[in-house]
Amino acid sequence: QQQVKQSPQSLIVQKGGISIINCAYENTAFDYFPWYQQFPGKGPALLIAIRPDVSEKKEGRFTISFNKSAKQFSLHIMDSQPGDSATYFCAARKGNTPLVFGKGTRLSVIA
Amino acid sequence: DSGVTQTPKHLITATGQRVTLRCSPRSGDLSVYWYQQSLDQGLQFLIQYYNGEERAKGNILERFSAQQFPDLHSELNLSSLELGDSALYFCASSVDPGLLYGYTFGSGTRLTVV
Numbered sequence: 001q002q003q004v005k006q007s008p009q010s011l012i013v014q015k016g017g018i019s020i021i022n023c024a025y026e027n028t029a030f031d032y033f034p035w036y037q038q039f040p041g042k043g044p045a046l047l048i049a050i051r052p053d054v055s056e057k058k059e060g061r062f063t064i065s066f067n068k069s070a071k072q073f074s075l076h077i078m079d080s081q082p083g084d085s086a087t088y089f090c091a092a093r094k095g096n097t098p099l100v101f102g103k104g105t106r107l108s109v110i111a
Numbered sequence: 112d113s114g115v116t117q118t119p120k121h122l123i124t125a126t127g128q129r130v131t132l133r134c135s136p137r138s139g140d141l142s143v144y145w146y147q148q149s150l151d152q153g154l155q156f157l158i159q160y161y162n163g164e165e166r167a168k169g170n171i172l173e174r175f176s177a178q179q180f181p182d183l184h185s186e187l188n189l190s191s192l193e194l195g196d197s198a199l200y201f202c203a204s205s206v207d208p209g210l211l212y213g214y215t216f217g218s219g220t221r222l223t224v225v
Binding site for chain 2: 006034036041042043044045046049089097098099100101102103104
């Protein structure tokens with residue numbers, strides 16, 4: 001059973017556009033929701049994270065929106081650039097348990 | 112360089128064989144996590160060690176085992192390998208599993224079973 005469901009599987013966005021990736025979870029005990037970015041040949045790297053007591057967190061062009069009642073959170077990439085082309089993973093955890101990841105979204109930003 | 116070192120980067124072996132993947136965590140990190148990445152399943156948690164002791168177990172097959180040594184490096188042993196074990200294996204480390212810090216991932220070991 002997939003604890004964190006991520007969509008879409010792949011996404012193509014024009015340069016300068018907004019990329020939106022969504023994740024849904026079932027376990028209401030989850031208390032930490034990070035997003036990871038992975039480039040080919042590299043391991044995932046932490047991009048941005050949020051706790052459930054906050055509805056939005058912004059770091060530069062990257063924003064997490066969190067909807068506790070809907071058990072959903074999303075990553076928005078503003079002014080998407082070709083350098084943002086990568087695979088993005090959402091994840092969640094409860095307390096000090098290991099992170100559970102979504103299946104990933106392959107983002108391609110085209111000029 | 113993330114600070115987490117995984118060796119080897121690539122491994123090709125035959126079915127039925129046994130291999131050992133090695134991970135050196137980032138300096139100061141006590142927790143080590145092993146994940147398996149495949150195209151259709153994404154990142155699947157295998158096992159976690161904290162300061163030498165097993166802390167959590169995920170979807171790890173009985174043919175797989177791991178340990179963390181006193182110097183904090185970890186090894187993942189995969190035996191009786193099957194074609195389906197072909198995947199990227201990532202090691203990640205963190206300072207403390209109880210704190211809300213992110214993981215630092217290594218660059219992975221790509222295992223191909225032929």
